[in-house]
Structures are given as structure tokens and as C-alpha cells.
Amino acid sequence: xxxxxxxxxxxxxxxxxxxxxxxxxxxxxxxxxxxxxxxxxxxxxxxxxxxxxxxxxxxxxxxxxxxxxxxxxxxxxxxxxxxxxxxxxxxxxxxxxxxxxxxxxxxxxxxxxxxxxxxxxxxxxxxxxxxxxxxxxxxxxxxxxxxxxxxxxxxxxxxxxxxxxxxxxxx
Amino acid sequence: xxxxxxxxxxxxxxxxxxxxxxxxxxxxxxxxxxxxxxxxxxxxxxxxxxxxxxxxxxxxxxxxxxxxxxxxxxxxxxxxxxxxxxxxxxxxxxxxxxxxxxxxxxxxxxxxxxxxxxxxxxxxxxxxxxxxxxxxxxxxxxxxxxxxxxxxxxxxxxxxxxxxxxxxxxxxxxxxxxxxxxxxxxxxxxxxxxxxxxxxxxxxxxxxxxxxxxxxxxxxxxxxxxxxxxxxxxxxxxxxxxxxxxxxxxx
Numbered sequence: 405x406x407x408x409x410x411x412x413x414x415x416x417x418x419x420x421x422x423x424x425x426x427x428x429x430x431x432x433x434x435x436x437x438x439x440x441x442x443x444x445x446x447x448x449x450x451x452x453x454x455x456x457x458x459x460x461x462x463x464x465x466x467x468x469x470x471x472x473x474x475x476x477x478x479x480x481x482x483x484x485x486x487x488x489x490x491x492x493x494x495x496x497x498x499x500x501x502x503x504x505x506x507x508x509x510x511x512x513x514x515x516x517x518x519x520x521x522x523x524x525x526x527x528x529x530x531x532x533x534x535x536x537x538x539x540x541x542x543x544x545x546x547x548x549x550x551x552x553x554x555x556x557x558x559x560x561x562x563x564x565x566x567x568x569x570x571x572x573x574x575x
Numbered sequence: 576x577x578x579x580x581x582x583x584x585x586x587x588x589x590x591x592x593x594x595x596x597x598x599x600x601x602x603x604x605x606x607x608x609x610x611x612x613x614x615x616x617x618x619x620x621x622x623x624x625x626x627x628x629x630x631x632x633x634x635x636x637x638x639x640x641x642x643x644x645x646x647x648x649x650x651x652x653x654x655x656x657x658x659x660x661x662x663x664x665x666x667x668x669x670x671x672x673x674x675x676x677x678x679x680x681x682x683x684x685x686x687x688x689x690x691x692x693x694x695x696x697x698x699x700x701x702x703x704x705x706x707x708x709x710x711x712x713x714x715x716x717x718x719x720x721x722x723x724x725x726x727x728x729x730x731x732x733x734x735x736x737x738x739x740x741x742x743x744x745x746x747x748x749x750x751x752x753x754x755x756x757x758x759x760x761x762x763x764x765x766x767x768x769x770x771x772x773x774x775x776x777x778x779x780x781x782x783x784x785x786x787x788x789x790x791x792x793x794x795x796x797x798x799x800x801x802x803x804x805x806x807x808x809x810x811x812x813x814x815x816x817x818x819x820x821x822x823x824x825x826x
Contacts, residue, residue, distance in 0.1 A: 460701075463623065464626075464627050464701055493697070494627075494694075494697040494700070497701040497704075498701070499704065526707075548609060549613060550708045550712055551617070551708070551712070553612070555620060555623075573708065575705065575708075
């Protein structure tokens, strides 16, 4: 039986991964988050095609990892691979600096203040200040608690619009 | 060498799991909402760290899977120190424990980023960034309570005095100490303790706390060798209660 084997490029996989969102932040894809650290394609002699994707979690104890792995597998399987393998490792460690600029804009629209750039610097209390309120854009805000509703969020308060808001923590 | 590595990973993972469980006991009863969330979040972080360490034990060193290691071992097989086993007590004790324990952890992971054992070095780089938040949290409250009212000052100092010799038990040495140092896996507990003291003493001073005197004979050892306080067994019974109702259930 002859089958037309379409060449699946890495580019198509990246596009497919754009459809996979972090369930805790449903406006940003795992690609924009910078969670995908490797894609490997292979085909055996009998035409068996495998895709292996490596990802790294935003927080080690992130409870969304299993859901994300499953969604990645489902999305990439649509490209008609015989096998899709999703590996989680720390060979490349996720930092909030891996988040793409467009992702940060989407975060702010979603109501979450984006993390400031750390540029490999040590985290200091100063870096947790000067954060813009996602609602009124004032920077007259303060950190209320470094721990929020999910591992990746801190709680802040805006003195200008008198609203509490959440920030994606710089890590 | 793999026995030395296993010993190091087990004690780190067991410390993280048990302190994580203790932290989670603040969920719902924190003295204020922010602290309820803080201890709950830190609990989740710690249990995540334990899981990642058990995963290395499983995938690289051939031990059982993470769930088995966490929920199906006997008390004797745990390598955590007595300090993490202690009940949460009052909030001042939990904050002091977090301060003493998390500073040690942050330094340990910072050192391990240079470890010759790559899986641990990679994980350490990630975990370090998370524990910084825990340390920042502890420092803030230790300073606030230490510079607060007469009651808060008295409470935090007395908790610190009570916690001191338990905390020093973190640095109980294993029989593999020299192997770990020789293979550049870890610099060893003595060096860790030295750097820990250098870090925490200035914070205690700025919190107006007296650094408790160390009496070598009072340091609480045993946990690293499987001899635990009276508090571990009841904790494990509670933590493993559901798993033990049907040990082979698929989740």
C-alpha cells in the first residue's frame, strides 16, 4: 500500500504548540512562555515517525505539568506522527526572562502584571517594586504578598485605582 | 559513589517532603490570609522539590518511583532531620523554622549548582530561584516580629532558642561526607553550616535577636540515620492514610 508521506517540519510543530496553553494562564501558549526547550524528529526505516519534545516547567511543583504534557501530545499527534513523546527536564532551566515580549503584553491584558526582566541578576526586594498596575497602569503599587493563588503569582495592591492585582513573579 | 549520592538525595527529598507537609498544615488556619497563602504555596513548592529529587533517585539511581518513595516507606527509611518533623506549633515557631531551614536550603542548592552530578546541578539552578522567595518571606517576618511589640519580640526569641539545637541537626554528617567532597558532588555539611551561620547571624542581629549559644551536646541528631522524633510516625500515618487504604490502587 502506498501512502503519501507528507514531510512534517519542525516549523509545523512549533505552530501546533502555539495551540497549547498553560491552563492557569489560558491566554499564553507554551511557546510564548518559553517552556519548550527542544524538538527532535526521527523516522525509522519502516517509516515510523516519532517526535520528541522537551519542556521545562515554570515552577518545579507546578501542578499543571501533567495537563500540559497531555495537551502537547494531543496537539502534535494531529500532525500524524506514530509517536509523540514529551519529556520534562531541567537541562535548560525556566526563568521568567524566557517569556517572549508579546506574552508579557498578553499577560497584562489578562490582568496579570508581567515579570520584570532579571537578566541573570540576583532577585532583590527592589526588583519586586516598580510594577505597573495592569488595570490603570500606575506604578504606585506595592507588594502585599510574594505568594498568591498559584505558585507563579504574587499579590500586589495599586494605590492609584485602589485595587488588588496579581503579578507573575520574576524567577 | 551511588550510595553517597542516594544518601544525599534522600535526606534532601525527605526534608522537603516533611517540611512541605508541615507547611500545608497552615492551610485554612493561617493568622492572616496572606500567610495562609504563603505557607500553602511554600508547601506546594517543597513537595514539588521533593518529587523532583525522588525522580532523580528513580530515573538516574534506580530507586522506586516518587509516589512509592513518598508514601510507601517505613519511618526508619526516612532520612529527614528532627527539625522538619516538629509540629507547626504557634506561628512564631513556624516562621523561625522557615527562617533557619530555608536559609540552609538556599545555600545548599546554591552550592549544588556547581555539583559534578549534573541532574542535581540542573535542578538546583531551578529550585534556588524558588527558595529565594521563601527566604525573603522568612526574613521579612523575622525582622518585623523581632522589631515589633514586647510580646512578638519575646515570642520570636523564645522560639529561636527552642529551635536552635534542632536546626543545627540539619547538618548531621553522613558516612559518605568525604566521598561527596572528593567527587565534587557537594562541599559537605560542615562547610554548609559555616556559610549558613554567616548568612543568618546578620539577619538575626537586624531583627534584634540574640544568637543562641551552641551546646554541642544538645544538637539533635539521628534523623539522617533513620532515628526519628516522636512526631514523624503520626505525620506519616496521616500523610499516607489514603494510600494505605488500598495500596495498589491506580490513581
